[in-house]
Amino acid sequence: MAILRTENLTVRFGALTAVDRVTLEIQAGTVHSIIGPNGAGKTTLFNCITGEVRPASGRVFFLDRDITGLTVYQRAQLGIGRSFQRTNIFPNLTVFENVWLAAFARIRPSSFPGPVPRHRLSELKDRVYEVLGEVGLADRAGYRAAELSHGDQRLLEVAIALGLSPKLLMLDEPTAGLSPEETRLMMGVIKQLARRYTILLIEHKIHLVMEVSETISVMHFGRLIAQGPPEEIQKNPAVQEAYLGRR
Amino acid sequence: MARFRQRLAGLIPWAALLVAILVLPDLTRPTVATEVWVFAILALAFNLLLGYTGLLSFGQATFFGTGAYTAGLLLIHQRAHPLAALAVAALAGGLVAAVIGYLCIRRIGLYFIMLTFAFNLMAYFIVYQASSITGGVDGLPGVPRPPVDLYVLAWDIRPGIAYYLFVGLIFLLCAMTLKKVVDSPFGLVLQAIRENEARAAALGYNTAAFKRVAFIISGAFSGLAGALYGMLFGIVPIDTIYWVTSGNVVFMTLIGGTTSFFGPIVGAIFFIWLAETVSVRWERWPLIVGLVFVFVIFFFRGGFVEVWHRAYGLLVRLSQRGQPKYGHSKD
Ligand SMILES: Nc1ncnc2c1ncn2[C@@H]1O[C@H](COP(=O)(O)OP(=O)(O)OP(=O)(O)O)[C@@H](O)[C@H]1O
Ligand SMILES: [Mg+2]
Numbered sequence: 001m002a003i004l005r006t007e008n009l010t011v012r013f014g015a016l017t018a019v020d021r022v023t024l025e026i027q028a029g030t031v032h033s034i035i036g037p038n039g040a041g042k043t044t045l046f047n048c049i050t051g052e053v054r055p056a057s058g059r060v061f062f063l064d065r066d067i068t069g070l071t072v073y074q075r076a077q078l079g080i081g082r083s084f085q086r087t088n089i090f091p092n093l094t095v096f097e098n099v100w101l102a103a104f105a106r107i108r109p110s111s112f113p114g115p116v117p118r119h120r121l122s123e124l125k126d127r128v129y130e131v132l133g134e135v136g137l138a139d140r141a142g143y144r145a146a147e148l149s150h151g152d153q154r155l156l157e158v159a160i161a162l163g164l165s166p167k168l169l170m171l172d173e174p175t176a177g178l179s180p181e182e183t184r185l186m187m188g189v190i191k192q193l194a195r196r197y198t199i200l201l202i203e204h205k206i207h208l209v210m211e212v213s214e215t216i217s218v219m220h221f222g223r224l225i226a227q228g229p230p231e232e233i234q235k236n237p238a239v240q241e242a243y244l245g246r247r
Numbered sequence: 248m249a250r251f252r253q254r255l256a257g258l259i260p261w262a263a264l265l266v267a268i269l270v271l272p273d274l275t276r277p278t279v280a281t282e283v284w285v286f287a288i289l290a291l292a293f294n295l296l297l298g299y300t301g302l303l304s305f306g307q308a309t310f311f312g313t314g315a316y317t318a319g320l321l322l323i324h325q326r327a328h329p330l331a332a333l334a335v336a337a338l339a340g341g342l343v344a345a346v347i348g349y350l351c352i353r354r355i356g357l358y359f360i361m362l363t364f365a366f367n368l369m370a371y372f373i374v375y376q377a378s379s380i381t382g383g384v385d386g387l388p389g390v391p392r393p394p395v396d397l398y399v400l401a402w403d404i405r406p407g408i409a410y411y412l413f414v415g416l417i418f419l420l421c422a423m424t425l426k427k428v429v430d431s432p433f434g435l436v437l438q439a440i441r442e443n444e445a446r447a448a449a450l451g452y453n454t455a456a457f458k459r460v461a462f463i464i465s466g467a468f469s470g471l472a473g474a475l476y477g478m479l480f481g482i483v484p485i486d487t488i489y490w491v492t493s494g495n496v497v498f499m500t501l502i503g504g505t506t507s508f509f510g511p512i513v514g515a516i517f518f519i520w521l522a523e524t525v526s527v528r529w530e531r532w533p534l535i536v537g538l539v540f541v542f543v544i545f546f547f548r549g550g551f552v553e554v555w556h557r558a559y560g561l562l563v564r565l566s567q568r569g570q571p572k573y574g575h576s577k578d
Pocket of ligand 1 (some may be wrong): 111
């Protein structure tokens with residue numbers, strides 16, 4: 001079953017067509033990766049799926065529902081959770097609060113300022129520590145997010161997305177800017193998640209992509225130029241020329 | 248044990264406030280002392296927007312004035328129960344804030360600030376024009392202070408010191424309520440919006456709706472403060488809805504510190520003290536206000552509260568010299 005579907009999605013920034021008629025299907029329960037050179041339009045495609053950027057044309061369907069006209073928060077409420085390529089956290093709140101806000105959004109995103117039942121709060125707390133444990137940040141729970149090292153902030157970035165318990169987890173270059181050691185840590189985390197979530201992953205670290213993905217889509221100048229299982233993509237001459245060959 | 252100590256530490260500011268409420272009348276006239284807590288409510292309400300939600304409202308006098316005139320008119324014409332007058336004033340402040348907030352929140356940054364200011368000017372003009380009801384520039388005179396009738400007993404709040412205690416009590420209730428709000432899940436979402444609105448939206452929060460609710464709460468408490476102000480002097484001066492009052496609230500909150508809950512209270516105390524002691528001796532007192540402001544902005548962005556934290560931090564460091572620091576980050 002396709003959990004997410006895009007139909008001829010096109011995004012323009014002035015004269016630049018950042019995403020060009022992209023038609024894509026993400027199967028539930030799989031890890032689907034998007035690769036492509038810098039500036040290929042991967043992040044823009046993400047932004048268009050989550051609602052941060054409006055498409056010039058085309059449609060987005062989530063669980064067979066047309067969500068093209070929905071706002072960012074409405075899509076998040078439907079179960080789309082994402083992390084950002086550029087760390088995008090709540091710097092002056094604690095690590096615990098950062099993830100707590102995500103977990104709380106899942107149970108009550110409404111702006112009603114009423115009290116929350118006690119048992120709900122303790123469930124939330126458990127959930128937050130569970131997520132922090134998954135990414136290995138449990139011992140940093142009380143730190144201000146801004147105090148964390150870059151590597152830990154990247155982990156927090158993923159943890160916030162996990163806190164949402166999303167039906168579709170979208171990760172935009174989780175290993176961006178990480179040291180080799182931190183990268184290994186992050187890869188371990190992602191491999192763990194791969195079993196339990198439907199993941200749409202943007203990643204430059206090709207060996208990680210090859211290892212975890214069921215399907216890989218390749219973008220180049222806004223277009224999808226290839227799609228298929230890792231072995232096929234590796235052999236595809238167009239891909240080698242556009243992306244792999246440059247390495 | 249740690250939790251117990253945390254609880255105890257949380258009680259210290261409240262104990263300090265209680266002491267302040269009790270000793271202040273010994274230091275100054277009852278009207279001045281009363282004014283302190285009225286403006287403290289206003290500053291706390293304002294800081295829900297500025298410090299917690301990251302919204303600089305330059306029109307807080309709109310809600311303050313709305314409350315003052317609403318309560319004043321009710322007390323004059325309806326002989327309303329003072330508590331009923333306060334409740335309706337809060338309601339009116341919240342209602343006006345709902346409308347103005349709804350319109351202003353569609354814009355961000357400077358445009359948002361200018362809109363709140365523009366609505367403040369409009370509100371002033373309406374009150375100015377409707378002089379047959381509001382008294383225009385001369386203010387609304389003859390606001391009575393009927394006893395607080397609680398069925399079993401009637402509390403006569405006409406004497407200055409009785410009214411002072413009445414206001415002090417209401418201030419404490421307001422401060423405790425607002426503290427509950429900022430410490431609640433709702434309050435944490437407001438802080439998330441302040442920190443990073445785009446990310447808060449990506450989590451599924453309708454950030455505009457949260458800001459609107461924050462506006463309504465802030466407007467309601469501001470309206471309540473306005474009502475107390477009108478009852479204090481027996482007249483609602485048109486200044487209550489004038490933009491300078493909005494500016495004063497911004498000033499006292501910034502100077503007290505927006506990053507802590509109690510900072511704005513300190514700012515309000517300082518501001519009223521400055522206004523009352525210096526202004527009677529020297530009419531150019533706004534100059535001092537300006538100088539203090541510049542000094543605080545340059546050296547203590549966190550306001551007076553930061554001064555305290557820094558001094559405290561220095562003391563701790565001096566006393567713990569050589570001991571390893573606890574809780575530093577990895578790098
Ligand atoms: N908000 C924007 N306004 C104008 N141009 C933009 C905007 N966002 C992205 N672009 C442009 O669109 C193109 C695609 O950018 P995008 O960030 O989607 O690429 P990417 O595939 O994620 O690249 P990278 O691997 O470097 O992250 C780039 O040329 C970029 O400069
Ligand atoms: Mg990108």
